Amino acid sequence: MTKPVRIPALSDNYVWLLPYAPGLAAVVDPAVAEPVLEAAEARGLRISHILNTHWHPDHVGGNAAIKAATGCTVVGPAREAARIPGLDLGVDEGDRVALCDIHLDVLFVGAHTAGHIAYHVPAARLLFSGDTLFAMGCGRLFEGTAADMFAALGKLKALPADTLVCCAHEYSLSNARFAVTVEPDNAALQARLKAVEAARAAAQPTVPFRLSEELETNPFVRADTIAELGARRSAKDAF
Numbered sequence: 477m478t479k480p481v482r483i484p485a486l487s488d489n490y491v492w493l494l495p496y497a498p499g500l501a502a503v504v505d506p507a508v509a510e511p512v513l514e515a516a517e518a519r520g521l522r523i524s525h526i527l528n529t530h531w532h533p534d535h536v537g538g539n540a541a542i543k544a545a546t547g548c549t550v551v552g553p554a555r556e557a558a559r560i561p562g563l564d565l566g567v568d569e570g571d572r573v574a575l576c577d578i579h580l581d582v583l584f585v586g587a588h589t590a591g592h593i594a595y596h597v598p599a600a601r602l603l604f605s606g607d608t609l610f611a612m613g614c615g616r617l618f619e620g621t622a623a624d625m626f627a628a629l630g631k632l633k634a635l636p637a638d639t640l641v642c643c644a645h646e647y648s649l650s651n652a653r654f655a656v657t658v659e660p661d662n663a664a665l666q667a668r669l670k671a672v673e674a675a676r677a678a679a680q681p682t683v684p685f686r687l688s689e690e691l692e693t694n695p696f697v698r699a700d701t702i703a704e705l706g707a708r709r710s711a712k713d714a715f
């Protein structure tokens with residue numbers, strides 16, 4: 477397996493193309509179809525699978541056209557089956573998706589949406605976290621509660637600390653600016669804010685990132701209680 481390819485889409489989405497065998501790739505949360513098909517073709521890759529994390533249109537918008545163009549298999553959250561265009565295989569906590577000789581473990585992380593899942597690739601130390609875990613942030617609670625997000629982040633932060641997190645949005649700068657208001661004395665966070673400011677000023681991406689960075693700087697991952705996470709999420713919504 478080679479490194480996932482980050483494809484910017486819409487205003488701040490990242491679609492991930494995952495080459496997993498010679499000439500074959502999966503694509504995670506295709507917001508749109510054309511740049512994804514172009515990126516695959518440019519690398520001589522055939523898209524065999526779409527992997528969706530949740531039903532929001534900026535994560536499934538490219539499903540139909542990519543499936544029509546490639547005949548790929550669409551994998552997505554079983555609990556949101558009716559809202560995933562072209563779904564072939566609904567999956568949930570504990571399921572495994574096999575891609576040739578590698579496999580992805582499905583983690584249920586419902587909170588941002590009620591059926592949200594994440595895909596963990598243990599062999600490659602990769603996590604596709606969708607809109608659940610962002611750099612220094614977490615997804616808004618559209619369909620779930622603070623307790624749901626606390627449980628979801630608890631599951632993700634238990635993964636190996638060197639896991640590379642591929643999330644679905646470039647939200648790092650706004651998240652960092654909020655995070656320093658929560659933990660103004662966190663030196664690692666201050667350093668990360670500076671790094672993110674510099675990267676964004678140079679129009680560089682800040683994703684992917686290591687889970688270890690979140691353990692040190694993400695105020696939602698670092699919340700000790702459901703109430704603390706909930707208060708931080710409400711404050712960020714109004715930030």
Ligand SMILES: [Zn+2]
Nearest residue numbers: 530532588607
């Ligand atoms: Zn979403």
